Amino acid sequence: MISIEGLTKAFGEFAAISDVSLTIPEGALVALLGPSGSGKTTLLRVIAGLEQPQAGRVRLAGVDVTDAPVQRRGIGFVFQDYALFEHMSVADNIAFGLSVRRESPHRIAARVRELLDLVQLSGLGGRAPRELSGGQRQRVALARALAPAPRVLLLDEPFGALDARVRAELRGWLRRLHDDLHITSVFVTHDQDEALEVADQLVVLDHGRIEQVGAPADVLAHPASPFVAEFLGGTHLLRGDVRDGTATFGSLALPVSGSGPARAFVRVVLDHST
Amino acid sequence: MRRALIALAFAFVAIVLIVPLAVVFAAALRDGIVPYLRAISNPEARAALRLTLVTASIAVPLNLGFGIAAAWAIARFRFPGRKLVVTLIDIPFAVSPVVAGMMFVLLFGAHGYFASVVHTKIIFAVPGIVLATTFVTIPFIARELIPALEARGPEQELAALTLGASPWQTLWRVTLPGLKAPLAYGAILCTARAIGEFGAVSVVSGHIRGETTTVPLHVEILYNDFQYQAAFAVATLLVVIALATVVGQRLIHRSSP
Secondary structure, eight states: OEEEEEEEEEETTEEEEEEEEEEEOTTOEEEEEOOTTSSHHHHHHHHHTSSOOSEEEEEETTEEOTTSOGGGSOEEEEOTTOOOOTTSOHHHHHHHHHHTTTOOHHHHHHHHHHHHHHTTOTTOTTSOGGGSOHHHHHHHHHHHHHTTOOSEEEEESTTTTSOHHHHHHHHHHHHHHHHHHOOEEEEEESOHHHHHHHOSEEEEEETTEEEEEEOHHHHHHSOSSHHHHHHHSSEEEEEEEEETTEEEETTEEEEOSSOEEEEEEEEOOOOTTO | OHHHHHHHHHHHHIIIIIHHHHHHHHHHTTTOHHHHHHHHHSHHHHHHHHHHHHHHHHHHHHHHHHHHHHHHHHHHOOOTTHHHHHHHHTHHHHSOHHHHHHHHHHHHSTTSTTTTTOOSOOTTSHHHHHHHHHHHTHHHHHHHHHHHHHHHOSHHHHHHHHTTOOHHHHIIIIITGGGHHHHHHHHHHHHHHHHHOOHHHHHHHOOOTTTSOOHHHHHHHHHHTTOHHHHHHHHHHHHHHHHHHHHHHHHHHHHOO
8 A cells, every 4th residue: 555645846946746645555556647747757756765755755555665765665666768777688687676685596586487477578588678679678677676576566657668559558468467466556647548448546637736536437427627627538628608597508508506607528428338 | 082082091190190100110129129128128117117007007996986986976966066076077188297297296295285294205206106197097987987877867777776776786786887888998098098198207206217217207218318229119018008098999889889
């Protein structure tokens, strides 16, 4: 479980996240969704310990880790551009987190084999990272992050640098992997389709604040704010007037209370059940 | 036009580089191989070679350590005075080596500012030669490492930290192995200059034969003594080192991706 309380992080004058509180249940797969500059990557990096917040606390599995260095947090982090160690083989990349803990070579070798199988790269352990395709490199990065058995897996735009076809493939694969491992996972994305397809829970951010938290279907059916409705897409904005208990938008009339100018958000939903 | 330019380039290289180098060897071997071998195996020449190698083997590791520390600090952290440090690193390139030597005489000489503090003999002795050489060769390694480290970005190092590596493990297992080519390149340039340095060393050395003369100083002494053949014979040692440096550079450039 990850619990975050009143987190604030500013870079100079710019407040990347302000007073963010959030609880991520054990074993969930959560998407931090928002446009660029919404603070989603900063939030992820503060959870990881790669950035220090000015205020607020971060707890992992009930332990306050706000002042703990990144090495002691027991997290796995997957970087947007993979950040593989270019001078090491694929196997040595995956082994790194275990060998810095001075695990026995025998156990390291067994764990590396296990992870290569898991990410479907068996037999490629001897390759150099630059000899792999983008999707393969991404899977090596994931295997490397998983090798030391972290409590929490954090992924920064994990599919951002891949082409559309590989991206779609890896999304489904990540979802299945999570269903097998049940490791609490948080990934950052600006792609609403990706978030809706992969995550159990969405956290929609804008301007450093949380706009809405909920299951994808709920957020889609009941957006909490105009921003969320617009950001999720497929939404049309109608402008009209409210007079005598009726809101008029062109030829459309709806009974409402109040008076003055009005905005209506309309989404066309295709119901597949009929 | 094209041919003329190529011919011009070759002619220039021949006149300015190859002919002078060939002349050094011709003059060194003028009287045959025996006087040549005698000149370079003479006790004073051997003492000079030993002092040169000792100096380089102290100055180069010192500047490796300094270069790595400075490059890491400059490329990875933002601190007040950072730009100043970047500029200061270049000072040994900008200052004439003779001036550098004189600075050390002023500081550590018999009547220097630190004379009352430091009681070991520094000027006209080996420590002064090592100090002057280290000063003159400061920029070589740091100058190679700073842009390489900046171009590579911090992601691999951050990845190592998230995997539980300590800062030291990160430095030894991720940062430095990724900088092999610029490290080797900087170290080669630094070594070549440490061996060949004349001006700064000449000022602080005192030219005590067999004691405080390095190879370049020994060449000058022989030359001023009208022992031309011996001077050129010893000079061939420096030429060989210079050629090895150039070949080493080419090899590193070719092997690095």
